[in-house]
Amino acid sequence: MEIREVDPADEAALHRWWQAGHEAMAGRPFDLRPTWPTTRAAMTRPHDDFEQTLLAAYDDDSVVGAALLLLPIADNLAMAYADVTVPEPHRRRGVGSALLADVEARARAAGRSYVLVEVLAPLGVVGPGERFAEARGYPIANREGVKVLDLDDHPDWAPLRQKTAERAGGYRIETWGNFTPDGLAPAVCEALNGFISMIPSGDVAIEDITLTPERLRRNETRSDQLGRRRYAAAAIAPDGALAGYSDLFVPAHVVDHADIGITMVLPEHRGHALGLALKLATHESLMAAEPRCRLVTTNNADANAQMNAVNDQLGYRLVEQQLEVQKTLSQ
Ligand SMILES: CC(C)(COP(=O)(O)OP(=O)(O)OC[C@H]1O[C@@H](n2cnc3c(N)ncnc32)[C@H](O)[C@@H]1OP(=O)(O)O)[C@@H](O)C(=O)NCCC(=O)NCCS
Structure with a gap:
């Protein structure tokens, strides 16, 4: 398995990156992750307030996990915001850990002090994201409810x-x-x-x-x-x-x-x-x-x-x- 940066201008690679994220969140009560057209539009038009890095985990040629790293550059210079997703069939093989390690190395190299990740889970359930966070040294800093x-x-x-x-x-x-x-x-x-x-x-x-x-x-x-x-x-x-x-x-x-x-x-x-x-x-x-x-x-x-x-x-x-x-x- 290899972690590589995804060039948002490479539409095929971007689509596979988006698809992996989408598949990983398939069980949500409402699938509100950005749609493909939304992602394509947003990722190809960089934001002045953030430096963004898209990462994909490749196993041979298939994408088995995806991550996004956002480094705020207009304020909050101590922060790094990250998202790590691994579709169900590829879990518990270290893919999430490898993506997160890459994210952390980049955040550290940019002089950041904190990596913040949002983890979603069904109500009353300790989901894989929470277990993963615990295993990787990410204590819970805040609890929120998603409402519809x-x-x-x-x-x-x-x-x-x-x-x-x-x-x-x-x-x-x-x-x-x-x-x-x-x-x-x-x-x-x-x-x-x-x-x-x-x-x-x-x-x-x-x-x-x-x-x-x-x-x-x-x-x-x-x-x-x-x-x-x-x-x-x-x-x-x-x-x-x-x-x-x-x-x-x-x-x-x-x-x-x-x-x-x-x-x-x-x-x-x-x-x-x-x-x-x-x-x-x-x-x-x-x-x-x-x-x-x-x-x-x-x-x-x-x-x-x-x-x-x-x-x-x-x-x-x-x-x-x-x-x-x-x-x-x-x-
Ligand atoms: C969280 C997620 C990224 C983990 O990906 P992964 O590739 O399965 O993670 P790893 O294989 O690197 O797991 C590393 C360790 O985390 C813990 N862990 C991960 N998933 C777990 C689970 N379902 N139950 C218990 N522990 C778990 C284990 O300690 C695991 O080590 P082990 O397999 O040697 O016991 C994946 O489940 C996912 O995409 N979930 C939905 C998105 C999400 O919540 N992302 C936020 C991440 S903080």
Whole structure:
């Protein structure tokens, strides 16, 4: 078995890399890994904020495992984000270990201190990912739940709309799509830059990001060109200040599912049901613009009581657990 880098411009090699990842996750309750057209579009258009490396494990000529390494380069320079997948028939032969060792060597060579990996598992089950993480020296840094909302079958939102209207005070909600209005961009960046400190994230070593309006616009342009759609909302306080923000995304080349990005209400503006109001606004924008969309997914830390309460009211149900496992690298 040999680990080799995959050139995303080599479409046949990229497809086999994608296929291995897809097969490895075949048992999920909802297969929400990026589709082939999404992967092809995203991997061939590098992101300014990350250096990406695609790795495949080859046994003779067949791909028996796949990994992705993302090194953030605009902030979080101590972090390396990785994904390692081995399809069922090739497991327990050291393929995952070999891929992870390669990932770690690259992260170490780039001066990174932590490798963070997300492991999915059915509810109440200790899956192979968790066992593997344990065996390879990756303690659990945070526990999250993956939740799904069925847009064709959710609780009646009329009482929620009523509640947000009653609690809104002088706050208003503004919505937009792929591009943040110029006037709001500095405040949105400032809010997003404080997001990581604001959420319960256990022992995960990720630090606040350092977004600027220019970087935000560059990222938005890349997403837009890929064909990704965003539905965003901001809560604006009576004095015009940004009080909260939420967004959700439909991946490029996908019509039937969306994923929530970030939801936040700044501490001094809490208590006005703005979290719920923001989420209602983004979901309603999505449903109006994309009637074929069936599912929305999200994930939150188990410890995030407020966000979980909002999601429960909207009708999200827990379908999977997601563990964030993290290794501290010795240099
Ligand atoms: C996790 C995964 C990548 C492991 O791939 P793999 O090629 O089977 O891993 P390895 O053969 O290198 O396993 C290394 C060690 O991890 C542990 N391990 C791996 N899978 C295990 C399982 N199903 N049960 C118990 N221990 C397991 C064992 O200690 C194993 O060593 P051993 O076989 O000598 O006992 C694979 O199961 C997978 O793709 N799962 C779905 C995706 C995922 O969860 N990825 C996140 C990885 S952190």
